[in-house]
Amino acid sequence: MRRKENRLPGFGLSMGFTLFYLGIVVLLPLSAIFLQTFEISWERFWEIVLAPRVLASFRVTFVTALLAALVNAVFGLLVAWVLVRYSFPGKKLIDGMVDLPFALPTAVAGISLTAIYAENGWGGSLLKHVGIQAAFTPLGITIALVFIGLPFVVRTVQPVLQELEKEVEEAAVSLGAFRWRTFRSVLLPPLLPALLTGFALAFARGIGEYGSVVFISGNMPMKTEIAPLLIMTKLEQYDYAGATAVALVMLVISFVLLLLINFMQWRLSRRMLRS
Secondary structure: OOOOOOOOOOHHHHHHHHHHHHHHHHHHHHHHHHHHHOOOOHHHHHHHHOOHHHHHHHHHHHHHHHHHHHHHHHHHHHHHHHHHHOOOOOHHHHHHHHOHHHHOOHHHHHHHHHHHHOOOOHHHHHHHHOOOOOOOOHHHHHHHHHHHHHHHHHHHHHHHHHHOOHHHHHHHHHOOOOHHHHHHHHHHHHHHHHHHHHHHHHHHHHHHOOHHHHHHHOOOOOOOOOHHHHHHHHHHOOOHHHHHHHHHHHHHHHHHHHHHHHHHHHHHHHHHHHO
16 A cells, blocks of 8 residues: 655645755856866866965864854853843843844954954954954954854754743752753753754854955965955956865865764754654
């Protein structure tokens, strides 16, 4: 006996439109990178991507994006917790300010952060007194990526926090569990998939960020030059093969990292369903 498929009407048409849309919007532009890269030899490809300047840009890009995503995972969870669990004057205003990096042009954010954290800015002057330079260093890049990545964590964790029942937390506390144990054993497991999603989104945004970083980084080769800026530099020099080779490596690394994060999220979700 043939098993009846449990699908809503219109599945075939909807799936076909979805695949067509993703193919035109996502796969077709990305395939152009592969096609352009295939026009050069493997020897030339590895010569481009293993150049010291390119490797240094990869290191700056991925390390700063990872650090910023980790910072946002911690403080984004804290901000979401405050917005969900507490009531205070100005809560709506603060909740709206979280989305400000979404609406603010990245160039405006970069200029503002550079003005604040430069040596003559109020933030940079305070850090200078303790021997820390923010602008035109990897630290400044990380600060810019924290600024643009925070909303991704907050907006993915916030709905999950709103759905968690406070009674479960109160029951754990009444049974003698300390606050840290309650958070670790009761609250953190259902929050982890959403937290990983926010981390992945902030990390992906940080890898490809350009506008808010290009001003505060200083764009010094081998020190603060990010990979997106290096791609733009190669394009301005009409080195299309070099630009596509660097872009291809970034695409592959980003895809593998996001795939691993999604796999971890899937494993956590399955473990929660089993428990």
